[in-house]
Amino acid sequence: AQKITQTQPGMFVQEKEAVTLDCTYDTSDQSYGLFWYKQPSSGEMIFLIYQGSYDEQNATEGRYSLNFQKARKSANLVISASQLGDSAMYFCAMREPYTGRRALTFGSGTRLQVQP
Amino acid sequence: DVKVTQSSRYLVKRTGEKVFLECVQDMDHENMFWYRQDPGLGLRLIYFSYDVKMKEKGDIPEGYSVSREKKERFSLILESASTNQTSMYLCASSLFPRGTESSYEQYFGPGTRLTVT
Numbered sequence: 001a002q003k004i005t006q007t008q009p010g011m012f013v014q015e016k017e018a019v020t021l022d023c024t025y026d027t028s029d030q031s032y033g034l035f036w037y038k039q040p041s042s043g044e045m046i047f048l049i050y051q052g053s054y055d056e057q058n059a060t061e062g063r064y065s066l067n068f069q070k071a072r073k074s075a076n077l078v079i080s081a082s083q084l085g086d087s088a089m090y091f092c093a094m095r096e097p098y099t100g101r102r103a104l105t106f107g108s109g110t111r112l113q114v115q116p
Numbered sequence: 117d118v119k120v121t122q123s124s125r126y127l128v129k130r131t132g133e134k135v136f137l138e139c140v141q142d143m144d145h146e147n148m149f150w151y152r153q154d155p156g157l158g159l160r161l162i163y164f165s166y167d168v169k170m171k172e173k174g175d176i177p178e179g180y181s182v183s184r185e186k187k188e189r190f191s192l193i194l195e196s197a198s199t200n201q202t203s204m205y206l207c208a209s210s211l212f213p214r215g216t217e218s219s220y221e222q223y224f225g226p227g228t229r230l231t232v233t
Contacts, residue, residue, distance in 0.1 A: 004158075035221070043125075045206065045224035091158060095220070102147055102166065102210065103174065104222055106158035 002027045002094050006107035013082045013114055020067070021077040021110045023092030029053075033095035034075040035104065036066065040088045048090075051075060082114045119143070120225035122207055128231045135194040137228050139207030146211060148190035149222065150174075150182065153204040162205075165190055197232045204229050 003026040013019040025034065036048040051059045051066045059066040067076040079086055089111050093104040123138035141148065147166050151159040161174030163182040171182050179201060183191045190209075194201055208222040 006158075009156075037224075043204065043227040043229070045208075047221050047223070050221060093159075101161070101164060101172065101174070102220065103149055103161045103164055104159070104208075106151075106160075108156055108158045 002029075002032075002096060002105045004092050004094055004105055004107035006092055006110050008110045009108075010111045010113070013112065015084060015114055015116050016081055018078060018080045019082055019112065021079070021090050021092075021112065023075045023077065023107060025073050025075060025092075025094050027073075027094065029097050031097065034066070034068070035093045035095065036064070036077045037091045037093060038088045039091065039109075045091070049077070079112075084114050084116065087112060087114045120207055120209055120223050122205075122225040122228050124228050125226060126229050126231075128233065129197050130233055131198060133197050135197050135230065137192040137194075137205055137207075137230070139190045139192070139225055140188055141209040141223070142188065143209065143223070144187065145209035145223075146187075147209060147220075148184065149208040149210075150180075150190065150192045151206045151208065152176065153206055153227070159206060162192065199232050202230060202232045
């Protein structure tokens with residue numbers, strides 16, 4: 001069974017600084033995908049970034065980058081130059097094998113608060 | 117833009133009532149999912165469907181059923197609502213994966229916050 005662990009229930013960061021949100025995963029599959037979603041207080045889930053297990057380079061999307069360390073089974077999200085609008089819950093998730101349920105397994109989330 | 121809509125943002129029901137949560141997506145996605153979100157637990161899969169009239173149990177299906185009569189619509193049914201079903205319910209949809217490395221990102225609706233009293 002797949003498992004996602006997010007060990008930081010809450011994080012604080014100063015505006016304009018960088019922050020790293022931790023995510024470790026456990027799977028026996030060779031092919032998998034890792035996602036990060038943002039959930040503002042309004043409740044909608046916003047897709048941020050994706051990393052495939054065979055991707056050799058770390059994924060980047062604007063101010064978001066994914067620090068993928070396959071051997072350590074970690075997929076940390078790095079947000080550069082934090083903004084007040086980055087305050088939200090952040091979820092790490094793993095795609096189940098595409099031959100299976102095709103659902104996502106989620107971690108428990110990290111609440112990020114950006115301080116002015 | 118992909119759009120996933122849910123019938124209600126907030127819902128209050130009484131114990132024992134039958135509750136219907138509706139979800140509609142407009143991007144012709146094959147896969148649809150219902151998740152439940154509780155503090156400290158993240159999102160947990162209740163049911164999913166990869167085709168019309170097809171449904172599969174997720175990790176926490178007890179007390180729930182689903183219906184998918186049309187490709188764009190996936191309904192979650194609480195047969196007899198109980199207080200422990202008070203939660204945020206999120207619907208999602210995605211394309212059928214075309215390759216082993218397809219992201220098939222899931223698109224989420226705005227969520228329904230259900231309170232059972």
